[in-house]
Every structure is written in C-alpha cells, then in structure tokens.
Amino acid sequence: MGVWLVNELRMYDAVVVGAGILGLATAYHMKRLRPEDNIVVLERLAGPGMGNTSKSAGMFRSFFYSKTNLTLADTSIEFYRHVHEELKHDLGIKWTGYLWLYDEETYRRAEPVLKDMASRGVKYTDFTGEEVAQRMGQRRELSGDVEAKVMGLANVDYGVLVPKAGAIDVDALAKFYANSFVGMGGEIRYKTAVKRLVLEPRTSMGLPGEPYFWQEGRVVGVETEDGRVIRARKTVVAAGVWSIRLLDQVGVDGHFKPKKRQLFSVRAETEELRRLLYTKDLNPEGCMPFLILPRPRVYIKPVLEENAFWLSYADEFGRPFQLEDEPKAEENYYRYGIYPIVTKYLPQFEGRMPYASWAGLYAINTLDGQPVIFEENNLLVVGGASGSGIMKADAIGRIAASLYVGEEQAELYGGVRFRVSDLGMEKRRVEPEKLVI
Numbered sequence: 001m002g003v004w005l006v007n008e009l010r011m012y013d014a015v016v017v018g019a020g021i022l023g024l025a026t027a028y029h030m031k032r033l034r035p036e037d038n039i040v041v042l043e044r045l046a047g048p049g050m051g052n053t054s055k056s057a058g059m060f061r062s063f064f065y066s067k068t069n070l071t072l073a074d075t076s077i078e079f080y081r082h083v084h085e086e087l088k089h090d091l092g093i094k095w096t097g098y099l100w101l102y103d104e105e106t107y108r109r110a111e112p113v114l115k116d117m118a119s120r121g122v123k124y125t126d127f128t129g130e131e132v133a134q135r136m137g138q139r140r141e142l143s144g145d146v147e148a149k150v151m152g153l154a155n156v157d158y159g160v161l162v163p164k165a166g167a168i169d170v171d172a173l174a175k176f177y178a179n180s181f182v183g184m185g186g187e188i189r190y191k192t193a194v195k196r197l198v199l200e201p202r203t204s205m206g207l208p209g210e211p212y213f214w215q216e217g218r219v220v221g222v223e224t225e226d227g228r229v230i231r232a233r234k235t236v237v238a239a240g241v242w243s244i245r246l247l248d249q250v251g252v253d254g255h256f257k258p259k260k261r262q263l264f265s266v267r268a269e270t271e272e273l274r275r276l277l278y279t280k281d282l283n284p285e286g287c288m289p290f291l292i293l294p295r296p297r298v299y300i301k302p303v304l305e306e307n308a309f310w311l312s313y314a315d316e317f318g319r320p321f322q323l324e325d326e327p328k329a330e331e332n333y334y335r336y337g338i339y340p341i342v343t344k345y346l347p348q349f350e351g352r353m354p355y356a357s358w359a360g361l362y363a364i365n366t367l368d369g370q371p372v373i374f375e376e377n378n379l380l381v382v383g384g385a386s387g388s389g390i391m392k393a394d395a396i397g398r399i400a401a402s403l404y405v406g407e408e409q410a411e412l413y414g415g416v417r418f419r420v421s422d423l424g425m426e427k428r429r430v431e432p433e434k435l436v437i
C-alpha cells in the first residue's frame with residue numbers, strides 16, 4: 001500500500017482531513033484499533049487544534065438527561081480524567097462544577113427532569129437563591145427593576161450545582177491526541193490544505209468526467225491546494241464547519257451548519273470581582289463555578305490562570321448561519337448584549353469591559369444537536385458536534401474509528417458499548433435532551 005502524490009507512489013489506508021479535536025481523536029482511535037494501518041492527517045493550519053477547537057471555552061459536564069448526550073460526555077470525561085490523573089499527562093482539568101441559576105417558574109419545569117436524573121444516579125446539589133446570593137453577592141430580586149423587566153430578566157430563586165463538570169485545557173488535549181497518534185506511527189502534515197475530494201469509478205473506462213452515475217463512484221483520496229493527490233482506501237472528513245465546503249462539492253449532506261459564537265475576557269481587577277472569582281466552598285478548586293444566569297442564559301467561566309472571567313451567550317434567532325474563515329467578536333455584542341444583563345445579576349461587573357475577545361463557529365446539527373458519524377462510498381464524515389465537541393470528542397473518535405474498522409458496536413472508555421449506526425443518518429437513533437437549561 002502507498003500514496004500517489006504527483007511524484008510519490010504510496011497508498012494510505014486512511015486520510016483524515018482536519019486536525020481539530022474530532023479529527024485527532026478519530027485518527028488516534030483508528031490507529032489504536034488498526035496499528036498496522038498507514039494513516040495520515042492533513043491540516044491546513046500550522047499545528048493541532050488551531051481551528052474552532054482553540055476558540056472553545058473548554059468546559060465539560062456529565063449532566064444531561066438524554067442517554068446519548070450523557071454517554072458521549074461521561075465516557076469522554078472519564079477518559080480525560082484517566083489521561084490526566086493516571087497517565088499523568090497534564091490536561092489542565094479543573095473541577096469547577098457548573099452552577100445553573102433558575103427562577104421559580106423555570107425551576108419548577110426542570111424539577112421532574114432533575115429528579116428523574118437523580119434517581120438514575122446523576123449528582124447535583126440544590127441551593128436556594130438566598131444561599132447563592134450570600135456566597136456570590138449576586139442580586140436575587142429583579143422583579144422590581146424596570147430595566148430588568150424590559151430585558152426579560154428573572155429572579156434568582158434556585159441554584160443547581162453539578163460537581164462532575166469543569167474546565168479542560170483544549171490545547172493540551174489536542175496535543176495529547178496528536179502526539180499519541182504520531183507516537184503510534186501516524187503521520188500529520190500541517191500547512192496542507194485539502195482543495196477537493198477525489199472521486200473515481202470502481203472500474204475506469206477512461207471516459208472524460210468520470211465517474212458517471214452508472215459507474216459506482218467512490219472517494220479515493222484528496223487533492224491538496226498545491227495540486228498533489230493523496231490516495232487512500234478511506235477518506236475521513238473531520239474539517240469542522242469547513243467540512244461543508246468539501247462535502248457540498250460531491251453532493252453529500254453533512255447535516256450541520258455554522259453559527260458564530262463569541263467569548264469576552266474580563267479581568268478580575270477589583271476587590272469585588274476577585275472575591276467572586278475566588279468564591280469559596282462550592283468546588284475543590286476554591287473558585288466560582290462555571291455560572292449560568294437564569295434568563296437569558298449568559299454564561300461566565302472562571303479563568304484563574306488569567307485572573308479573569310470569560311463571558312458568552314449563544315444567540316439563536318437573528319444570528320445567521322454563515323461560514324467564515326476568521327469570524328470576529330463584536331464589541332457591541334458585549335456592550336449592548338452581555339454587559340447590561342450581567343451587571344443586573346452581578347453588579348461586581350459594573351464598568352468592566354473586556355481586555356480580549358474572540359469568536360469561533362459551532363457546527364450545529366439542526367435536526368437533533370448531536371454529532372454525525374456516517375460512511376458513504378469510502379467517505380467517512382465526522383462532525384456536527386454542536387457546541388459540545390470538546391466534552392464528547394473521545395467518544396466521537398471511538399465511534400468513528402469503529403465505523404472505520406467495520407464494527408457495529410463501539411467500545412467507549414470504561415467498556416461502555418455504543419451502536420455506531422445510532423449517530424449515522426440511515427438508522428439514526430438519538431435520545432432527545434429533556435433538560436432544558
């Protein structure tokens with residue numbers, strides 16, 4: 001077997017497009033299952049995880065109602081814990097927990113689902129709004145505030161603290177997969193952009209413009225921007241939101257769309273903000289948990305190493321589906337979007353503007369918000385992680401690798417079995433998420 005470049009004579013067993021967290025986790029598990037296979041990862045940027053993976057907030061939680069969500073996230077988190085604690089690869093894991101704030105009405109609606117989850121062993125702690133306010137100094141009562149009313153803000157009546165949740169260093173995670181893959185004999189070529197997928201008929205007749213519809217076409221590799229053809233038995237497209245460009249050309253629907261998401265970093269420069277950042281007794285890190293406000297669900301991540309908070313909100317209606325190479329954060333999104341809301345709940349943020357901001361794109365599966373893993377004519381598609389690709393990457397990589405080796409069941413970390421076709425398109429079977437948060 002070898003690859004056929006313009007001048008090389010070598011055919012790979014697999015070419016993986018994209019060294020983001022999904023491409024890397026997939027390549028790593030493919031190599032683990034088939035150590036003898038020649039697998040190459042092609043990445044247009046200069047290093048691992050420099051696309052949307054690097055834009056991520058890097059948060060994870062093992063807290064979902066849907067069995068699909070919970071299995072993908074929980075087994076991945078357990079694997080990251082194993083790498084961090086037992087294999088001693090520092091993944092920068094911080095068990096900050098997630099703290100959701102609720103008003104009375106939304107809490108009552110979520111309560112049966114939460115109770116159901118508790119009966120299945122998913123752990124969380126309830127707080128009253130007062131208890132949270134005492135610890136974090138946030139405002140509880142907003143109903144009398146005219147501006148808050150106009151913005152549709154809600155009182156803080158309850159808090160739900162989830163302990164099996166926190167932050168991970170995404171750069172360290174991407175490097176772990178990249179280095180482990182290369183350590184097993186895998187190859188990664190950076191600064192190598194793929195221009196198109198190469199299609200050929202199973203039996204060539206030497207016709208111009210082959211393959212024709214009666215010829216059983218299949219993907220036989222890729223052509224890079226500099227005109228080389230890299231041939232492979234299987235081609236895996238894991239190029240994040242940009243997969244769409246490659247797939248559209250060959251008429252394959254990835255079933256996901258790009259949407260911009262923005263993060264704003266605000267330094268804890270004042271005494272009040274430092275006190276908030278180092279909120280005590282809610283987690284083993286001695287800091288504020290990852291905090292999600294009641295309405296709208298603005299989230300705030302504590303970032304101790306930067307002495308800062310990262311703030312964001314995932315807007316839907318009005319935010320276009322738009323594919324961009326370098327999406328930019330919008331100053332006004334913070335100034336008129338996030339800031340007035342956050343300062344109502346947490347007056348500590350008054351007068352505070354971000355010192356840094358960036359934006360990336362979610363690859364949103366608009367059908368059910370779950371990843372997509374399927375194969376068509378020797379082309380494997382891995383994507384659509386819909387904003388939770390970091391926390392589910394290991395499971396996604398294992399399922400994609402099982403598809404590659406032709407197994408019906410994937411073995412996730414900890415020996416959990418998962419039917420590969422459940423994330424495919426033909427026999428897709430995902431459990432909807434009932435926990436609306």
Ligand SMILES: Cc1cc2nc3c(=O)[nH]c(=O)nc-3n(C[C@H](O)[C@H](O)[C@H](O)COP(=O)(O)OP(=O)(O)OC[C@H]3O[C@@H](n4cnc5c(N)ncnc54)[C@H](O)[C@@H]3O)c2cc1C
Nearest residue numbers: 018020021022044051052053057059194240360389390391
């Ligand atoms: C602001 C923001 C916050 C987020 N927060 C979280 C979070 O807290 N927790 C969580 O779990 N998830 C989060 N996510 C989602 C998570 O980052 C993604 O699900 C995940 O990174 C997707 O990984 P990927 O490998 O599919 O995509 P990417 O990381 O984008 O990787 C795709 C790679 O393919 C390369 N590529 C593209 N086209 C080509 C080509 N033609 N040739 C060669 N290479 C190519 C790109 O350069 C890129 O490196 C967040 C995302 C954003 C934008």
